[in-house]
Amino acid sequence: MSEHGTLLEVQDLRMYFPIRKGFLKRVAGYVKAVDGVTLSIREGETLGLVGESGCGKTTTGRCIMGGYTPVGGDIQFRMRDGEWLSIPEQDRQGRKRVRREVQMVFQDPYSSLDPRMTLKQIVGEPLIIHQVAAGKQLEERVAELLSVVGLRPEYMIRYPHAFSGGQRQRIGLARALALNPRLVVADEPVSALDVSIQAQILNLMQDLQAQFGLTYLFVAHDLSVIKHISDRVAVMYVGKLVELAETRELYRSPKCPYTEALMSAVPKPDPLKRTERIVLTGDVPSPANPPPGCTFHPRCAYAQEVCRREEPPLEEILPGHYVRCHLARELDLKGVA
Amino acid sequence: MPNDDMLIEVRDLKTYFELIEGTVRAVNGASFAIRRGQTVGIVGESGCGKSVTARSILRIVPDPGRIVGGEILYYRRLRSADGNDVHERVALTELAADGREMRGIRGSEIAMVFQEPMTSLSPVHTIGNQIEEVLILHQKLSKKEAAERAAETLARVGMPQPVETLGHYPHELSGGMRQRAMIAMALSCGPSLLIADEPTTALDVTTQAQIIELMKELQAELGMAIMYITHDLGVIAEMTNQVVVMYLGRDVETADVVNLFHDPLHPYTQALLRSIPKIDAESRERLDSIVGVVPDPYSVPRGCPFHPRCPSFVEGKCDQEDPPAYVVEGRKVRCHLYEGQPAWRPDATRQRESEA
Numbered sequence: 001m002s003e004h005g006t007l008l009e010v011q012d013l014r015m016y017f018p019i020r021k022g023f024l025k026r027v028a029g030y031v032k033a034v035d036g037v038t039l040s041i042r043e044g045e046t047l048g049l050v051g052e053s054g055c056g057k058t059t060t061g062r063c064i065m066g067g068y069t070p071v072g073g074d075i076q077f078r079m080r081d082g083e084w085l086s087i088p089e090q091d092r093q094g095r096k097r098v099r100r101e102v103q104m105v106f107q108d109p110y111s112s113l114d115p116r117m118t119l120k121q122i123v124g125e126p127l128i129i130h131q132v133a134a135g136k137q138l139e140e141r142v143a144e145l146l147s148v149v150g151l152r153p154e155y156m157i158r159y160p161h162a163f164s165g166g167q168r169q170r171i172g173l174a175r176a177l178a179l180n181p182r183l184v185v186a187d188e189p190v191s192a193l194d195v196s197i198q199a200q201i202l203n204l205m206q207d208l209q210a211q212f213g214l215t216y217l218f219v220a221h222d223l224s225v226i227k228h229i230s231d232r233v234a235v236m237y238v239g240k241l242v243e244l245a246e247t248r249e250l251y252r253s254p255k256c257p258y259t260e261a262l263m264s265a266v267p268k269p270d271p272l273k274r275t276e277r278i279v280l281t282g283d284v285p286s287p288a289n290p291p292p293g294c295t296f297h298p299r300c301a302y303a304q305e306v307c308r309r310e311e312p313p314l315e316e317i318l319p320g321h322y323v324r325c326h327l328a329r330e331l332d333l334k335g336v337a
Numbered sequence: 338m339p340n341d342d343m344l345i346e347v348r349d350l351k352t353y354f355e356l357i358e359g360t361v362r363a364v365n366g367a368s369f370a371i372r373r374g375q376t377v378g379i380v381g382e383s384g385c386g387k388s389v390t391a392r393s394i395l396r397i398v399p400d401p402g403r404i405v406g407g408e409i410l411y412y413r414r415l416r417s418a419d420g421n422d423v424h425e426r427v428a429l430t431e432l433a434a435d436g437r438e439m440r441g442i443r444g445s446e447i448a449m450v451f452q453e454p455m456t457s458l459s460p461v462h463t464i465g466n467q468i469e470e471v472l473i474l475h476q477k478l479s480k481k482e483a484a485e486r487a488a489e490t491l492a493r494v495g496m497p498q499p500v501e502t503l504g505h506y507p508h509e510l511s512g513g514m515r516q517r518a519m520i521a522m523a524l525s526c527g528p529s530l531l532i533a534d535e536p537t538t539a540l541d542v543t544t545q546a547q548i549i550e551l552m553k554e555l556q557a558e559l560g561m562a563i564m565y566i567t568h569d570l571g572v573i574a575e576m577t578n579q580v581v582v583m584y585l586g587r588d589v590e591t592a593d594v595v596n597l598f599h600d601p602l603h604p605y606t607q608a609l610l611r612s613i614p615k616i617d618a619e620s621r622e623r624l625d626s627i628v629g630v631v632p633d634p635y636s637v638p639r640g641c642p643f644h645p646r647c648p649s650f651v652e653g654k655c656d657q658e659d660p661p662a663y664v665v666e667g668r669k670v671r672c673h674l675y676e677g678q679p680a681w682r683p684d685a686t687r688q689r690e691s692e693a
Contacts, residue, residue, distance in 0.1 A: 195612055228618070
């Protein structure tokens with residue numbers, strides 16, 4: 001059904017959360033957290049998913065993990081044996097099967113590790129659940145995993161509180177790698193870390209990818225980190241995928257005005273490059289009540305009548321460059337070098 | 338007078354926290370100065386003491402923290418009855434933290450904007466109440482005058498409906514709008530120094546851009562000095578004139594912003610700049626990370642606190658002696674690599690004292 005090399009296909013994904021009101025908890029509306037995301041992830045690549053808070057990037061990641069059952073659309077995953085599975089349609093057993101190949105790394109290394117479990121229990125838990133290893137073998141595997149992520153195997157008898165943020169993120173990576181997954185969904189894995197530690201974890205993730213042939217879906221809000229780690233980048237705004245392209249192409253010549261504004265808003269660490277930037281007016285609209293037409297039109301400097309009326313479709317305007325904008329072909333937008 | 342524009346001088350400040358586990362030397366000998374109208378960036382990783390330094394200036398160090406050494410001098414400029422400027426030097430470290438004089442300075446002459454507006458604004462008072470309170474206390478305005486002035490200030494910080502916003506509670510505003518309200522409150526009395534502690538860290542990039550532009554505009558218009566605390570080197574490059582890099586409670590390098598980014602002297606500054614991914618970088622080569630982690634605050638290494646992570650570490654020197662501050666090309670740096678260069682002295686103050 002897909003070209004060779006595609007690992008995951010997300011088709012028009014929709015995830016709505018009901019807003020309940022009143023005594024009878026009647027559904028008063030929906031938060032459209034994800035409302036039209038189409039993307040594919042190729043085997044061995046890093047796809048960056050970037051956007052501001054509330055844009056639905058984390059929800060997209062969780063749907064891919066099977067954590068939420070979407071209200072619309074489909075997620076197809078190609079298993080190691082070549083079989084295509086629809087992640088939302090899986091039952092308990094099916095999900096467990098998918099989980100062996102799709103794993104997750106979380107943002108906050110302080111709340112994502114159980115303080116009452118030792119590293120051996122934390123990293124070994126997936127091995128026990130999936131009955132991959134036990135006893136002496138389990139211990140050996142945990143020791144191996146710890147050394148792979150740059151921690152000493154002797155640490156396995158310790159508890160998470162003894163470790164710094166960067167080390168905890170290494171523990172999270174070791175746990176994610178325990179089952180030899182093929183896809184790792186990393187949700188803001190470095191945003192809680194100090195800059196000097198951030199670089200260590202980014203380097204480690206790149207090393208692990210090369211070593212184990214991993215595929216990453218890297219969810220983050222930091223455009224510089226996303227640029228550094230990703231082969232291709234997808235940009236989201238209020239539940240919708242607005243642009244997807246190869247990294248260099250996206251940063252050099254964005255086609256969506258939101259991507260342009262987002263990149264221009266990032267402060268550049270060079271005082272000689274202080275430039276005039278695009279300052280967007282207003283705030284990100286609520287996904288419970290998105291504006292009609294193109295969701296970005298109230299803040300867009302180029303908006304025209306058609307943008308207020310009609311929602312633009314996601315179109316491939318150049319090979320591999322997808323944009324959701326009525327004016328994508330006409331505008332000449334500025335990127336960063 | 339050559340040093341007429343001096344505003345704040347922090348000299349060898351030491352703020353310690355006595356805990357059961359040991360003493361945390363959160364600020365351990367920091368020295369720097371802020372001049373009138375200048376934007377000074379304080380940059381460093383978590384635990385480097387940047388926020389505690391700010392709180393020491395305002396004398397709001399949380400318990401059990403104590404200022405145990407050094408001094409903070411505030412050069413106050415007042416207009417006397419006959420219309421002349423009167424200069425006065427106030428040692429903030431000598432004042433009682435909750436005494437009358439300190440309370441008169443805090444929030445009025447020196448104001449602060451905090452990182453998380455949701456936790457630093459009162460959730461049970463309206464925005465109007467909170468700004469008016471400042472004006473009634475410090476400027477002795479009547480309730481009506483205060484309300485008018487509060488609305489003016491809110492309009493000035495770009496609040497779309499200033500008069501309506503006075504009646505709103507913080508939870509009714511978005512993150513960016515809350516931060517605007519915080520800035521309005523801080524600026525309501527026309528401070529000579531605005532301390533901004535990570536004011537945009539909790540905000541999205543597009544909102545951060547709005548707040549940075551706003552602060553630049555307000556500074557150009559009102560002329561106050563800004564002490565901008567952040568861990569984000571991009572924001573430092575964008576906002577500041579002068580930068581103080583802190584590591585484990587002390588200033589390791591002080592330089593003007595262009596030199597700091599293009600010719601950093603301290604190995605820590607150099608490593609920090611190499612380790613950040615840049616949005617306009619051409620290639621995706623590996624980042625140069627700094628080895629190890631910031632040591633835990635109870636067991637700061639002997640000698641130079643950066644030596645276990647330093648690529649230019651000299652055995653027998655860096656792990657033994659605490660480096661003094663040197664002056665290199667007019668900049669201040671604490672590192673043994675610059676031994677032989679002239680030692681740094683707080684010249685400005687010395688001069689002022691001899692004149693007095």
